[in-house]
Amino acid sequence: MVEIKTPEQIAKMREAGLVVARIHEACRAAAVPGATTKDLDDIARKVLAEHGAKSNFLGYGGFPATICTSVNDVVVHGIPDTTTVLRDGDIISIDAGAVIEGWHGDAALTVFVGGGHAPELLELSRVTEESMWAGIAAVKQGNRLVDISKAIEGYIRRQPRPSGGKYGIIQDYGGHGIGSEMHMDPHLLNYVDRKRGRGPRLVPGFCIAIEPMVSLGTPRTHVLADEWTVKTDDGSWSSHWEHSVALTEEGPLVLTAFDGGRAKLAEYGITTAPDPCAGS
Structure with missing residues (x-):
């Protein structure tokens, strides 16, 4: 069953989403050479406390931290610790969430640590992020989940890799419904699987976390002994981007973007819904 939200519930999700955006803003600034992933987790905890929000990651299925910090060939679910020290040239996915009055926000971004990154890595992150926005632009009344x-997938497949070959669209992980829980139906693949059918129709009140994960090599992954950390099988580096999105009667609203997605969706000729937290 897909949970359909009221405008009032979407407004609460927007509040949570703005806290997630503030976590990302603070962690991006702190992701510098010499910082540990635990340093970033401490920053996220502080931002949550400052805004009266709770973590939806901490304790989820036993997860021991406030955010996920996934460095280089770690795709998702990396656990912050004091021994993982960021180095010049690393890339890191920072996946964060927040809960306000029982309503959830969830988003991720890829951050470049220091400088001197190869064009291949810069393009990997760009392709992953832009594929997310292509997916967000498809959140329209009358469309189906498969759209x-x-x-x-269509955006990623159309992009040539600077060194040749194809990007790996991670197979075992994808987006998800979000609302009164962090992970809900429906599960969203980042590619088309015709065996799954077209999925539910998108209607006002439908909320989804869209999160492509793309590698420079294989789409296949494995989980480490900590039962959380997901790495690519071939050690290729990966990028991860995510936003939570609500579909309203007036159009889409990107709940975890400061501007509600207005600037990026304008590139697609899409007007975003009014922001219930405008001015906050």
């Missing part, structure tokens, strides 16, 4: 998957 989001089709938009994400």
